Amino acid sequence: MNVEIEDLHVGYAGRDVVAGVRLLAASGEIAGLIGPNGSGKSTVLRTVYRHLRPAAGRVLLAGTDLRSLTAAQTARQVAALPQERGSDFELTVHEVVAMGRTPYKRAFAGEDRSDRETVAAALAAVGLAGQGARRFAALSGGERQRALLARAFAQDPEVLVLDEPTNHLDVRHQVELLTLLRAQRRTTLISLHDLNAAASLCDRLHVLHAGRLVASGTPREVLTPRLLAEVFGVRAAVTDHPLTGDVLIAFDHREAPSTAEG
Incomplete structure (x- = not known):
């Protein structure tokens, strides 16, 4: 599924923090957003998972304007790992990851065998197999990060939107995460501070600076x-x-x- 962003403008307090951004993540492609702090990376990603509504411009999923979809329809297609992540869940790891199945469930419907298998597979993919009974709040920062990524995988989306997913991860788990994302080959929009990780992982890079897109292309073309x-x-x-x-x-x-x- 292609993700296209057309002439995006997002403002806070009367000023544009993102102005005229156009970018593409082609189907099955990992597209990275890089740039200094405050360049607009997170703001762009928030419009894709509908945390923010742009003042102008469009986000298209396979050519369909995101605003024409219901929240449930969007949730079946786009899963996000934002930077602002809860840490006080009084839930088990399994229960947190199982939240990813919500877009496919009717109200008050319980968990079925397929849900349990999907959650187990997502936990195994991020190195947390057998950890479902632990309290989420008791996890380390890196373990929470991996559990929330498992929740995104359990959502079984066409598109992943990941905002600094390697934060709090040690080197080994960073490498494992990047390897996993390559193997998944889902359409992915990801912001990264580590430019060498971005160069290794991404098929395409978009460089933001002061809210504007200043370069796009392969890592070798851009960096x-x-x-x-x-x-x-x-x-x-x-x-x-x-x-x-x-x-x-x-x-x-x-x-x-x-x-x-x-």
């Missing part, structure tokens, strides 16, 4: 020394990863950035 200096304010060399051949960014931690390099 140039000039862009890294101009947008992120860092001096860096771009080379090939010795193990994977992906783009690898080597940051200079000693000198100020220069925008003169191409």
Whole structure:
């Protein structure tokens, strides 16, 4: 399922925080949103999972305007892992993950065998097999992150919207998460601060700066020394990863950035 964002404008307190953004996540593609803090990444993603209503522009799912769908119809197609995540659920891990089945249930309907199997598979996918009986509030930050990702998987969506999903994860679980997302091959919109992770994971990158889209393309097309200096304010060399051949960014931690390099 394609996700297209057309001329998106979102404002707070009378000013645009996102202005004229156009971007695409093609069917089965992982599209990354990168940019400095405050560049508008989370705001764009919130419009896709309907937490925000844009002042202008459209979000299209397979060519259908998101605003023409009911909340239930959207929930069957789009699952989100936002940055603002609850941590005080007085629920078990299984119960939290089972919330992902809600769009498919009638009011007050109980959990059936298919739901239980889906929840178990989602927990196993994120490395929490056998942990369903634990209290969600007792989990570590990284475990909560993985449980909430399992909830998104249990929703069985066409589209995943993930806002900084590697936050709170140690290196091993970051690598496992990125490997899992590649294997899923669902249409995915994801924001990441780790540019090397974005280069490795994403088929396409969209760069936001001050609420505007400033570059789009493959990681190799987008992640140039000039862009890294101009947008992120860092001096860096771009080379090939010795193990994977992906783009690898080597940051200079000693000198100020220069925008003169191409």
